[in-house]
Amino acid sequence: MPRLLTLLFALFVPSVRRVRRDGPTSGSHSAHPDKPLFDLLAEALFDTLATGLAAARRWAGDASAVVQGWTAAAVDPTCPTPVVAPCLASGIGRQAPGPSRLPLVGSTGRCLLDGLESRFAPRWPNPGHARMAAGLFMTAIALICAGIVGIVAVLAPSPGVHLQRVRGAASVAVVAPGADAPLPAPSAAPAAVDTAPAAAAPAAEPAPPAEPPVPPAIRGALPVGKGMWIWLHERAEGGDPAAIVQRAKEVGLTHLYVRTGTLKEGFMAAGFLDRLLPVAHANGIRVYGWDFPYLKHPGADVDRAVAAIEYTTPDGHRIDGFSADIESTREGTTNELVYVNAYVTWLRGRVGPNYPLIATIPNPTPAKVASGFPYAQVVSTFDAVAPMVYWMNRDPATDVANAIAYLSQFGKPVFPVGQAYDGGPEGGPPGVPGRDQLIRFMQAADQHGSGGVSFWSWQHATQEAWDAVRDAAEFRLVPGGPSGEGLTPGMVRAYQLNLTSLGFPVAADGVWGPATVEAVLNYQRAARLAPSGHVDAATRKFLLAPVAAPIQLQ
Numbered sequence: 020m021p022r023l024l025t026l027l028f029a030l031f032v033p034s035v036r037r038v039r040r041d042g043p044t045s046g047s048h049s050a051h052p053d054k055p056l057f058d059l060l061a062e063a064l065f066d067t068l069a070t071g072l073a074a075a076r077r078w079a080g081d082a083s084a085v086v087q088g089w090t091a092a093a094v095d096p097t098c099p100t101p102v103v104a105p106c107l108a109s110g111i112g113r114q115a116p117g118p119s120r121l122p123l124v125g126s127t128g129r130c131l132l133d134g135l136e137s138r139f140a141p142r143w144p145n146p147g148h149a150r151m152a153a154g155l156f157m158t159a160i161a162l163i164c165a166g167i168v169g170i171v172a173v174l175a176p177s178p179g180v181h182l183q184r185v186r187g188a189a190s191v192a193v194v195a196p197g198a199d200a201p202l203p204a205p206s207a208a209p210a211a212v213d214t215a216p217a218a219a220a221p222a223a224e225p226a227p228p229a230e231p232p233v234p235p236a237i238r239g240a241l242p243v244g245k246g247m248w249i250w251l252h253e254r255a256e257g258g259d260p261a262a263i264v265q266r267a268k269e270v271g272l273t274h275l276y277v278r279t280g281t282l283k284e285g286f287m288a289a290g291f292l293d294r295l296l297p298v299a300h301a302n303g304i305r306v307y308g309w310d311f312p313y314l315k316h317p318g319a320d321v322d323r324a325v326a327a328i329e330y331t332t333p334d335g336h337r338i339d340g341f342s343a344d345i346e347s348t349r350e351g352t353t354n355e356l357v358y359v360n361a362y363v364t365w366l367r368g369r370v371g372p373n374y375p376l377i378a379t380i381p382n383p384t385p386a387k388v389a390s391g392f393p394y395a396q397v398v399s400t401f402d403a404v405a406p407m408v409y410w411m412n413r414d415p416a417t418d419v420a421n422a423i424a425y426l427s428q429f430g431k432p433v434f435p436v437g438q439a440y441d442g443g444p445e446g447g448p449p450g451v452p453g454r455d456q457l458i459r460f461m462q463a464a465d466q467h468g469s470g471g472v473s474f475w476s477w478q479h480a481t482q483e484a485w486d487a488v489r490d491a492a493e494f495r496l497v498p499g500g501p502s503g504e505g506l507t508p509g510m511v512r513a514y515q516l517n518l519t520s521l522g523f524p525v526a527a528d529g530v531w532g533p534a535t536v537e538a539v540l541n542y543q544r545a546a547r548l549a550p551s552g553h554v555d556a557a558t559r560k561f562l563l564a565p566v567a568a569p570i571q572l573q
Contacts, residue, residue, distance in 0.1 A: 237522030239568025244273030371571030503531025
């Protein structure tokens, strides 16, 4: 106990001396540098508390990385023994993102933490362990400080010491003893009793106009309907957003996938998104970003994805969701579980539970499954899965049926990606698949329960391929009657998946029944639409509209 009091005295006295010497800080509301010692002590205590709490935040981030390492070990007992964040980061190649990268607030807290770490180093040779111990010690000191500040506030002889935070930084507002406190607002005087005859009641004012409808943003939307992937922006209609959107509308696309980053360039799609998003969103077309993480440095991969997810155009638009194109080792991606688990866990933690994430993965053929691709681990934190069903010299209907059957075990919606490019260099027949194969792919995907399809890629598709996408009746989402008239089971299923993804859950069984009617009514009320209970034209427009998906740190 004497040592603890000595440490507290050593921590606080320099702060008091500094404040007395330098006068009030820029964040202080005091106009008197010669403050009473009591007020100076309160300032020093509060400053130390703030820096201690900032150090605790750093320690919490490191502890989070350790827990993620333990999670990877639980999935794969053969992975390396989990260690504290700095060592784990050096093994993976990047410090864990999120709280562990938050800088300490103020030089005082940094010096204190570094000094404590050096003192603990002889007992904990591992630098990470020493820093964790220092963080725990700082947390204990911060809690003690908080208690002392509370005692000071209660026992102070003057009501003049007030603590507050200004613009996120710690500061102390000191009111001189005897200063007048703000007076409370006067209460309304009781109304005088009026014995005169009551005057005629004024005419009722017209009711305020109803608020305009707006798509609810409880959760983000999944890519139902038909979509197309854009790889190189300049090769999609010359990079002209108006031409891209015009063609998308002509063939009935509901969404686009746009590459937003590369390993060498980082997030590099800002300029293209500035031009594309306003035009696409104005025409009711959703835009999903996609990226190719190699997973050798999952922290950097996550940072690149989050940069795309958080990017906002000058006029306020963001992408509607994000897809991670997680390939196999053949394409240079590492499939070691510790790296896979780090990426999928950190990405979900950075965007929160309500942001739509789609895992784009290799076609789960028997050979790919036997090779050990970690399908279960990749899909675990994503909202949906998009298998790349490139059938090459196989039957497209059989391939997509098998893919949906295998992936259904994970309980996530499946949105297959079809082959609209020349697979000849990869062992398939030369040329882009013809109309018959593309339509068979869409028909089989619809029959086996998918709510949407897309094609790789815009720059490779021939006119025949575009026409097939346009002409296929499957995944063409149209308005329906009060009892679901005009809607096929596939259309109903797509609407059900869309409602669930938006936060209005209903089973995706393809049956128009009371549960679906109730989900539609709930959506219409939230969107301030006329509650008809069916997908009328106005409701369809809002159901398929772009959504500003919420980003919430877990």
